[in-house]
Amino acid sequence: MRVFEFLRGKKGAMGIGTLIIFIAMVLVAAVAAAVLINTSGFLQQKAMATGKESTEQVASGLMCLGVTGHNNGSGIDQLAIYITPNAGSAPIDLKNTKLFLTYDGQSHVLTYGGYTENTSNATNIFDYSVGWSAANSKSYVVGIIQDADTSLKNGVINKGDIAVLLVNASAVFNTTIPTRAEVSGEVQPEFGAPAVIDFTTPPAFTQTIIELQ
Structure with missing residues (x-):
């Protein structure tokens, strides 16, 4: 009889141990599930934020509609971009937008220098x-069109x-831009694609206002 009682006691002890192991496994699984849920939520938020930033970076940017120049008799002294x-x-903040210009081995970076309005109702941009x-x-000045x-x-x-970027070319390059001169650059916003500037001045200046690009 004592032998059977001993065996029954051993089975009870084994059952308690198994129950403890089972509870421990459930707790571990619960902790692991919580970690996975938190991690997946964090990664989802990061993915959404990254996707939004990527879309903004690809879709946003500036476009150059044209470039005109003012001929003062000796060359182009002003540029309107x-x-x-x-x-x-x-929306793009022009206060954090840089204008890069390259001519005759010179490379210059211009920053935002304020804005101007056509208060006099001038029909010529160079009359601002x-x-x-x-x-x-x-710096360049932003003219509101x-x-x-x-x-x-x-x-x-x-x-x-x-908008039109008013650039004092003779001050930037310390000289006017002559005929057959290559000028390049870009209007680089804080994010997004830049507006590309690339033109060659004509072989002769026959007008005061010249369309360059």
Whole structure:
């Protein structure tokens, strides 16, 4: 009889041990599941944020609508660079937008120098006297062409806006740009694609206002 009681006691002890192991496995599985859920949630958020930033980087940017130059008799002394956002672009802060220009072995970086409005209703962009007086060798001035929500006054260009960058070329390059000269550059926003500038001046300047690009 004692032998059977002993065996029954051993089975009870084994059952308790098995139960402890089972509970431990459940706890481990629960902890592992919680870790996996938290990790998957974190990765999902990171993936969404990365996807949004990637889409913004690819879709956003600036487009160059054209470049005109002013001939003062000895060469091009002023440049007017027209820009607008790409289709689907997010708003772009021009205060953090750089203008890169290269001519005759010189490379210059110009920064935002404020904005100007056509208060005198001038039909010629080169008559924006207030804006041109502020453009210098280090900065460009943003002329407002089209801005329904007045965002350009805060230095932000968005959907539907058209701006012109006023560049004092003679101050930037310390000389006027002659005929048959190659000029390149880009308007590089804080994010997104840049507006490309690439033109060669004509073999002869026959007009005061010259379309370059």
